Amino acid sequence: SVGDYDEIYKFSCDLVKRVGAEIVAASRVREKLYETKSSAIDFVTETDGRVEKLLMDAIAKRYPDHVLIGEESAVEGKHQELTDAPTWIVDPIDGTMNFVHSFPCSAISLALWANKTAEVGLVYNPTENKLYSARRGGGAFLNGDPIHVSGTKELSQALVMFEVGTSRDPAKLRCVASNFAALHPRIHGFRSLGSAALDMCMVAQGGADAYYEYGLHSWDMAAGVLIVREAGGYVCDTTGADFDLLSRRVLCAANSELASQMSPMLAHVDLPRD
Numbered sequence: 224s225v226g227d228y229d230e231i232y233k234f235s236c237d238l239v240k241r242v243g244a245e246i247v248a249a250s251r252v253r254e255k256l257y258e259t260k261s262s263a264i265d266f267v268t269e270t271d272g273r274v275e276k277l278l279m280d281a282i283a284k285r286y287p288d289h290v291l292i293g294e295e296s297a298v299e300g301k302h303q304e305l306t307d308a309p310t311w312i313v314d315p316i317d318g319t320m321n322f323v324h325s326f327p328c329s330a331i332s333l334a335l336w337a338n339k340t341a342e343v344g345l346v347y348n349p350t351e352n353k354l355y356s357a358r359r360g361g362g363a364f365l366n367g368d369p370i371h372v373s374g375t376k377e378l379s380q381a382l383v384m385f386e387v388g389t390s391r392d393p394a395k396l397r398c399v400a401s402n403f404a405a406l407h408p409r410i411h412g413f414r415s416l417g418s419a420a421l422d423m424c425m426v427a428q429g430g431a432d433a434y435y436e437y438g439l440h441s442w443d444m445a446a447g448v449l450i451v452r453e454a455g456g457y458v459c460d461t462t463g464a465d466f467d468l469l470s471r472r473v474l475c476a477a478n479s480e481l482a483s484q485m486s487p488m489l490a491h492v493d494l495p496r497d
């Protein structure tokens with residue numbers, strides 16, 4: 224029940240607020256140094272690693288029996304395992320390219336999953352002091368106020384979020400381009416914040432009606448999917464099948480009607496599982 228997670232929820236909210244201050248301080252530096260990871264446009268900064276360590280150390284100290292999965296601690300190419308054990312899934316800076324450019328849409332994404340189910344999800348944009356939070360069965364909130372998805376059911380009236388992603392793999396880019404071309408004439412418009420977690424929160428708060436992406440990782444979505452669901456929204460695989468956290472893709476919508484109009488229009492790309 225929600226009550227079982229009261230302490231974890233409070234601990235998590237305090238933690239992201241405290242550690243978020245580190246991101247704000249680092250973002251004042253004009254020229255951010257970065258290195259590249261899986262591609263020439265997949266960035267990591269010293270702040271990503273430092274913030275992840277602060278989060279991980281605090282969680283490990285408080286909950287020594289829990290499992291930790293973190294973007295910067297993950298070994299490239301090594302498959303993740305999601306067990307039934309309580310598991311924290313951490314992205315220290317979702318939207319690292321935004322952080323590097325001082326585009327103020329980056330967030331800490333922190334989630335606790337247990338029995339392969341999201342129980343607590345937080346997305347905190349420290350620059351704009353926006354804390355999106357959800358507990359399973361407890362609703363979704365922005366800075367403590369309840370949020371809800373939009374009522375849009377017609378794709379022709381939808382504002383849709385998408386991301387190009389951080390890969391330059393030709394097959395992946397063909398998928399992005401063909402989905403853009405297929406949907407663009409049939410919707411109100413596209414928007415993109417450059418952070419998967421914040422895109423999902425925008426659907427949760429009703430500012431956009433749907434979001435889809437291929438190529439993202441578990442830590443980009445682990446908190447956002449709970450926030451969308453708890454805001455009354457619908458989360459599934461891009462094919463319309465059940466959502467799978469390790470599948471590298473997601474479709475979120477204000478409702479199932481909207482999702483079912485979108486999934487048949489999407490061209491898919493095969494990506495190695497997380």
Ligand code: LIP
Pocket residue numbers: 266294314316317318319320386387388389417418419420436438439440443
């Ligand atoms: C990134 C997301 C971005 C998405 C990429 C990537 P990172 O996360 O924020 O929106 O398109 O697939 O996952 O690397 O900045 O944490």
